[in-house]
Amino acid sequence: MGITERKEREKKELRKLILATAARLFLEQGYEKTSMRNIAEAIEYSPTTIYLYFKDKNELFYALSEEGFRKFFSYVNNISEELAPMDQLKELGKVYLQFASDHPAYYELMFILKEPMESEQTAESWDLGMKSHGVLTTIVNQCIKEGHFKDQSPDVVAFMIWSFVHGAVSFKICDRMKMYDNLNHDYLINDSLKFMNHLLEKN
Amino acid sequence: MGITERKEREKKELRKLILATAARLFLEQGYEKTSMRNIAEAIEYSPTTIYLYFKDKNELFYALSEEGFRKFFSYVNNISEELAPMDQLKELGKVYLQFASDHPAYYELMFILKEPMESEQTAESWDLGMKSHGVLTTIVNQCIKEGHFKDQSPDVVAFMIWSFVHGAVSFKICDRMKMYDNLNHDYLINDSLKFMNHLLEKN
Amino acid sequence: MGITERKEREKKELRKLILATAARLFLEQGYEKTSMRNIAEAIEYSPTTIYLYFKDKNELFYALSEEGFRKFFSYVNNISEELAPMDQLKELGKVYLQFASDHPAYYELMFILKEPMESEQTAESWDLGMKSHGVLTTIVNQCIKEGHFKDQSPDVVAFMIWSFVHGAVSFKICDRMKMYDNLNHDYLINDSLKFMNHLLEKN
Amino acid sequence: MGITERKEREKKELRKLILATAARLFLEQGYEKTSMRNIAEAIEYSPTTIYLYFKDKNELFYALSEEGFRKFFSYVNNISEELAPMDQLKELGKVYLQFASDHPAYYELMFILKEPMESEQTAESWDLGMKSHGVLTTIVNQCIKEGHFKDQSPDVVAFMIWSFVHGAVSFKICDRMKMYDNLNHDYLINDSLKFMNHLLEKN
DNA sequence: AATGAATGAGAGTTCATTCAT
DNA sequence: AATGAATGAACTCTCATTCAT
Numbered sequence: 001m002g003i004t005e006r007k008e009r010e011k012k013e014l015r016k017l018i019l020a021t022a023a024r025l026f027l028e029q030g031y032e033k034t035s036m037r038n039i040a041e042a043i044e045y046s047p048t049t050i051y052l053y054f055k056d057k058n059e060l061f062y063a064l065s066e067e068g069f070r071k072f073f074s075y076v077n078n079i080s081e082e083l084a085p086m087d088q089l090k091e092l093g094k095v096y097l098q099f100a101s102d103h104p105a106y107y108e109l110m111f112i113l114k115e116p117m118e119s120e121q122t123a124e125s126w127d128l129g130m131k132s133h134g135v136l137t138t139i140v141n142q143c144i145k146e147g148h149f150k151d152q153s154p155d156v157v158a159f160m161i162w163s164f165v166h167g168a169v170s171f172k173i174c175d176r177m178k179m180y181d182n183l184n185h186d187y188l189i190n191d192s193l194k195f196m197n198h199l200l201e202k203n
Numbered sequence: 204m205g206i207t208e209r210k211e212r213e214k215k216e217l218r219k220l221i222l223a224t225a226a227r228l229f230l231e232q233g234y235e236k237t238s239m240r241n242i243a244e245a246i247e248y249s250p251t252t253i254y255l256y257f258k259d260k261n262e263l264f265y266a267l268s269e270e271g272f273r274k275f276f277s278y279v280n281n282i283s284e285e286l287a288p289m290d291q292l293k294e295l296g297k298v299y300l301q302f303a304s305d306h307p308a309y310y311e312l313m314f315i316l317k318e319p320m321e322s323e324q325t326a327e328s329w330d331l332g333m334k335s336h337g338v339l340t341t342i343v344n345q346c347i348k349e350g351h352f353k354d355q356s357p358d359v360v361a362f363m364i365w366s367f368v369h370g371a372v373s374f375k376i377c378d379r380m381k382m383y384d385n386l387n388h389d390y391l392i393n394d395s396l397k398f399m400n401h402l403l404e405k406n
Numbered sequence: 407m408g409i410t411e412r413k414e415r416e417k418k419e420l421r422k423l424i425l426a427t428a429a430r431l432f433l434e435q436g437y438e439k440t441s442m443r444n445i446a447e448a449i450e451y452s453p454t455t456i457y458l459y460f461k462d463k464n465e466l467f468y469a470l471s472e473e474g475f476r477k478f479f480s481y482v483n484n485i486s487e488e489l490a491p492m493d494q495l496k497e498l499g500k501v502y503l504q505f506a507s508d509h510p511a512y513y514e515l516m517f518i519l520k521e522p523m524e525s526e527q528t529a530e531s532w533d534l535g536m537k538s539h540g541v542l543t544t545i546v547n548q549c550i551k552e553g554h555f556k557d558q559s560p561d562v563v564a565f566m567i568w569s570f571v572h573g574a575v576s577f578k579i580c581d582r583m584k585m586y587d588n589l590n591h592d593y594l595i596n597d598s599l600k601f602m603n604h605l606l607e608k609n
Numbered sequence: 610m611g612i613t614e615r616k617e618r619e620k621k622e623l624r625k626l627i628l629a630t631a632a633r634l635f636l637e638q639g640y641e642k643t644s645m646r647n648i649a650e651a652i653e654y655s656p657t658t659i660y661l662y663f664k665d666k667n668e669l670f671y672a673l674s675e676e677g678f679r680k681f682f683s684y685v686n687n688i689s690e691e692l693a694p695m696d697q698l699k700e701l702g703k704v705y706l707q708f709a710s711d712h713p714a715y716y717e718l719m720f721i722l723k724e725p726m727e728s729e730q731t732a733e734s735w736d737l738g739m740k741s742h743g744v745l746t747t748i749v750n751q752c753i754k755e756g757h758f759k760d761q762s763p764d765v766v767a768f769m770i771w772s773f774v775h776g777a778v779s780f781k782i783c784d785r786m787k788m789y790d791n792l793n794h795d796y797l798i799n800d801s802l803k804f805m806n807h808l809l810e811k812n
Numbered sequence: 813a814a815t816g817a818a819t820g821a822g823a824g825t826t827c828a829t830t831c832a833t
Numbered sequence: 834a835a836t837g838a839a840t841g842a843a844c845t846c847t848c849a850t851t852c853a854t
Binding site for chain 2: 030031032033111112113114129130133149152153155156157159160162163164165166167168170171174175176179180183188189191192195196199200202203
């Protein structure tokens with residue numbers, strides 16, 4: 001009884017270890033340069049072992065992306081519905097930046113990398129992605145109900161906002177902020193979010 | 204006389220062919236999966252030949268990025284200074300989207316890909332990038348002079364706008380717009396730009 | 407139990423096979439022209455397999471040289487200490503020629519080839535080399551104690567003797583004896599050793 | 610008239626430049642790593658140009674070796690015949706060491722390297738080699754006539770002496786004297802030659 | 813006399829993956 | 834559950850060499 005459970009637990013733990021290590025290496029070196037061997041070495045198991053947990057490199061990275069989406073949803077789904085819609089929107093922006101800052105490797109995998117995404121994502125990732133995006137849409141719709149964003153399609157509003165945060169975060173993750181090297185990058189991103197909020201509020 | 208010139212021309216053309224092919228393959232398959240061999244096969248020359256034009260793979264992709272920045276600047280630098288600053292800003296947004304749409308491979312190389320950018324870019328790329336960004340900054344400053352974006356730092360305003368267009372374009376290039384598959388993606392992007400312009404105008 | 411041992415044995419055997427084949431090819435074609443692929447083909451394994459046993463080409467040839475030094479020491483260390491010092495010296499000369507004749511590939515690697523020796527040798531090779539040379543020095547010292555080589559530094563005597571045998575052997579291995587094609591090369595070498603012994607004895 | 614001569618002179622000079630550069634590079638990097646391109650770059654001509662002077666890499670190195678033998682003979686042939694035979698022998702040893710010290714690249718090519726010697730040497734090299742060796746044989750024969758090396762075959766004596774100097778020189782050129790790193794290598798070589806001379810004299 | 817353009821062959825090495833155990 | 838052994842395919846890059854000019 002206890003034995004089976006322990007084994008199960010250990011198995012899950014190794015799976016997690018593989019995922020975590022893959023995420024780390026992939027952030028450090030990029031997808032293509034992160035080899036199965038690298039991961040295996042890092043966790044001190046044989047490369048073959050990884051194949052017991054994941055069919056191939058693609059599947060490993062799909063699983064990684066899935067984990068990312070799960071984490072992402074837990075960030076995004078945490079917004080108090082008691083706040084005014086516009087405040088929820090602001091909060092969502094904050095939380096989005098926070099996720100990207102906490103988990104840049106996952107962010108890159110989920111939203112930037114093309115490499116392993118050629119085949120379709122897992123159903124679960126898709127689902128979680130949709131649900132996360134649903135949070136944004138819902139809030140935007142509530143804002144509109146309250147009189148904001150007059151005459152705008154909710155999709156357009158949502159996409160605009162999302163594009164902005166994604167763009168800001170992408171610049172940072174893709175290391176394209178050297179142009180602003182005299183400024184503190186995080187401050188700049190935060191201030192631009194404030195400016196965006198400012199624009200939205202008055203509308 | 205004429206002979207030398209013809210040869211020179213042919214050489215430049217082969218160089219261009221290599222660059223164009225590299226750009227295409229790289230857009231289709233990503234940087235790491237685009238091999239020197241692939242490129243050579245595609246242009247029906249031997250791999251060795253490429254090395255006559257570019258020292259190594261890195262240099263090929265630096266040259267590519269440089270060409271991208273040159274093209275980019277020619278788009279961005281083409282905005283009539285006779286327009287009102289806010290109209291110049293709108294025009295700049297349009298032109299930015301246009302560039303990304305015309306040259307997605309260059310865009311990805313210049314603004315998204317991490318892989319070969321780890322080492323420094325060429326001085327010329329950097330220069331052109333700065334100059335292009337200068338166009339945005341200049342326009343924003345003129346807008347501010349005319350009373351827009353009250354109490355905002357020009358850097359923050361510029362970064363916010365740029366983040367937005369970059370985010371929108373990135374979604375498309377990185378194939379992350381499946382969520383909006385019921386809508387026409389280009390329309391969505393254009394409409395979101397209009398919305399952004401709308402917000403900026405009233406400010 | 408037995409299985410593990412068998413596997414271990416097989417692994418060692420493949421390692422030896424690689425070394426032996428590398429030694430042979432290298433003698434036939436030289437270091438630079440002996441490619442990992444050549445070796446792999448000769449042993450009918452894939453090139454990749456070699457990399458399971460040796461990190462890279464350098465390491466393969468270091469291992470080879472190490473094996474050579476081990477063998478060499480086993481030749482040189484086999485001289486009966488009950489013989490008179492001068493007889494030991496003669497015996498050492500014989501044994502030296504014998505090693506070079508039995509293992510010309512190793513000899514070349516250890517004493518002639520410059521190519522892969524630029525980086526340092528392994529500690530073990532160096533050690534064995536020193537110990538082997540120590541045998542010569544010891545014998546020379548005993549000869550001196552017995553009244554030979556009056557007023558000579560042992561280092562000079564040792565170096566002179568060693569230079570001679572090395573020169574003779576090198577001519578043969580480097581295929582530079584065509585000048586004596588009317589004579590039997592091995593006889594010539596042996597006779598020259600006898601002449602050397604004759605000179606030393608009377609001193 | 611003068612023009613043709615100048616051109617001829619220039620051609621010879623370029624040939625010499627190629628040879629000299631090849632010799633230098635080959636000493637610095639070894640035969641295999643000295644590429645036609647390397648040489649071409651060093652002399653600031655195109656690789657193709659070298660092929661106007663030498664059919665291929667082999668022929669270039671044959672020519673090099675030929676030049677080496679010419680130089681070598683000029684060293685060896687310079688021994689005053691007025692000296693006593695034994696003194697001539699001593700002088701020959703000195704001169705041999707001198708040549709190896711002055712032109713290690715040539716020495717290596719002529720007496721050590723196997724690589725490009727697979728095909729036969731040029732007739733001229735062979736001839737010069739024979740003549741050089743003839744100098745040694747002649748002197749040895751004169752010594753024998755004067756009562757030295759009783760009961761020894763001149764070939765054996767010559768070969769023994771030559772083996773010794775070759776061995777000593779080879780150790781140095783092949784960088785195998787690390788065992789004597791506490792001693793000055795050149796002194797060691799010279800002293801060993803003195804010891805050899807001492808042995809021969811008393812015989 | 814000299815070169816620029818081009819190439820086939822091959823180098824060392826790494827990769828994702830499989831199979832038997 | 835985990836591994837050691839092995840491999841085919843691919844990678845970047847360099848080489849000696851040729852040909853047209």
